[in-house]
Amino acid sequence: MSKFLIFLLLIFLTIIGLFAMENKDTVILKVPFGAAYEMPKIGLMLLSLSFGAFFIFIVFFIRDTTNLIGKFQLQKRQKQEEKIKEYYAKALNAIVRDKITEAKEALQEILKEEPEHIDALIRLGDISMKEEDYKTALKYYKKAYELDPKNIISLFSIEGIMEKMNENELALRYIDQIINLEPDNLLAYYKMRIILEKLEKWEDLITLQKKILKLIPEYKKSDEEKRLVGYTYEYGRVSIELGELEQAERVFSTLVKTSPDFIPAYLGLTEVMISEGEVEEAIELLQKSYKDLKSKLLLIRLEDLMISIGDPKRLIQFYLKAINEQPDDIELKFLLGRLYYRLEMIDDAIETLSSIDPAICSTPKLHCIKGFLYLRRNQITRAVSEFKELCPETKVSNLSYICKECKSTFDEWTGRCSVCSTWNSFEVNLRGCEVLK
Numbered sequence: 001m002s003k004f005l006i007f008l009l010l011i012f013l014t015i016i017g018l019f020a021m022e023n024k025d026t027v028i029l030k031v032p033f034g035a036a037y038e039m040p041k042i043g044l045m046l047l048s049l050s051f052g053a054f055f056i057f058i059v060f061f062i063r064d065t066t067n068l069i070g071k072f073q074l075q076k077r078q079k080q081e082e083k084i085k086e087y088y089a090k091a092l093n094a095i096v097r098d099k100i101t102e103a104k105e106a107l108q109e110i111l112k113e114e115p116e117h118i119d120a121l122i123r124l125g126d127i128s129m130k131e132e133d134y135k136t137a138l139k140y141y142k143k144a145y146e147l148d149p150k151n152i153i154s155l156f157s158i159e160g161i162m163e164k165m166n167e168n169e170l171a172l173r174y175i176d177q178i179i180n181l182e183p184d185n186l187l188a189y190y191k192m193r194i195i196l197e198k199l200e201k202w203e204d205l206i207t208l209q210k211k212i213l214k215l216i217p218e219y220k221k222s223d224e225e226k227r228l229v230g231y232t233y234e235y236g237r238v239s240i241e242l243g244e245l246e247q248a249e250r251v252f253s254t255l256v257k258t259s260p261d262f263i264p265a266y267l268g269l270t271e272v273m274i275s276e277g278e279v280e281e282a283i284e285l286l287q288k289s290y291k292d293l294k295s296k297l298l299l300i301r302l303e304d305l306m307i308s309i310g311d312p313k314r315l316i317q318f319y320l321k322a323i324n325e326q327p328d329d330i331e332l333k334f335l336l337g338r339l340y341y342r343l344e345m346i347d348d349a350i351e352t353l354s355s356i357d358p359a360i361c362s363t364p365k366l367h368c369i370k371g372f373l374y375l376r377r378n379q380i381t382r383a384v385s386e387f388k389e390l391c392p393e394t395k396v397s398n399l400s401y402i403c404k405e406c407k408s409t410f411d412e413w414t415g416r417c418s419v420c421s422t423w424n425s426f427e428v429n430l431r432g433c434e435v436l437k
Helices: 002-022 040-095 098-111 117-132 133-148 152-164 166-183 184-197 203-213 218-241 244-257 262-273 278-292 296-308 311-326 329-344 346-354 364-374 378-385
Strands: 027-032 035-042 401-403 426-428
Touching: 040 098, 040 117, 040 218, 040 244, 098 117, 117 133, 133 152, 152 166, 166 184, 184 203, 203 218, 218 244, 218 262, 244 262, 262 278, 262 296, 278 296, 278 364, 296 311, 296 329, 296 426, 329 346, 329 364, 346 364, 364 378
Parallel strands: none
Antiparallel strands: 027 035, 401 426
């Protein structure tokens, strides 16, 4: 190859020599802002050629040098990335094996190589969260967020810390940022819902739940619609507490129409009616609702209301009519016997409760009531036989309630179970009076 280049160079010089022999004229070359020089034409050609060759050499030198530097940097970056991948894999394995110290060391090595490695920062934050070192965790998460404000994982992580620190309002701000970035992010809506429930912002929850219903698949809508009904009920309860009876009445009336099997709505509407002095209307509502729904909760509320206004006779008639319509309903007979007990109608109470077959109904309260009734009749032996399971006489008239969803029991009725957070799930706890199959 070198011989060939030499051969080409000789040919080129020969051609230049021929041109020099035929072009002996001179030209004047004037340098800008300088002197003028007289030189042969062929000299000018050679000078131009030299400058051109030098310029091309500089251009190619710069290009080749740049490529060389780029290649070197690429190799260095590839080595660094391989090193980071190795450390990250080591950290993940350590986390899985619950070797926190080893995981921390590996992640710190990553930050030495690349201080802006977002995944390493988030992992270190997660480890600090696990150790309940919220301050350190927040530092790592915020640094990751500052490097990439659109990183959803870092936003969720910061929101989680805000919740742990009971900074609920700040947590809501970060959730808002997530929703602005991803308007259809269901997890963000669910987290917002949890916080709003803590804050008991029922009106906001109603609006939020309607958004969730638009995003979820069809098979999930039934449960979420129940939540919407529950939030609406809670909004009605708050309206009562604030003395906004008209608002509460509108809420409960709407629930009765849209969710006719939602018992708390009837009880809430009854409470509003009583507060407005519409006692007879409340009684009529409870009677009609019981006939439609056969809920013992409505019946017990009706019982308390009619006893409070001093009209037990009409209540007894209602009970007897209900029993005639449902003669096999053991619970109705038990409740009627309990009512007689409350009204000190001893003979009627004993007669009613004795008609209940102990093989079918074995609730301790039945034996307690009968025991105290026999005591009032001075039939000590029969009373003692009924006291197989004891309970204070002061609590005999009280009933307990059970959640149909989680089976938790409670001494007082509420519209929502405090254990599983389900609405409309309470029923009278008369499991001992269930008909045996």
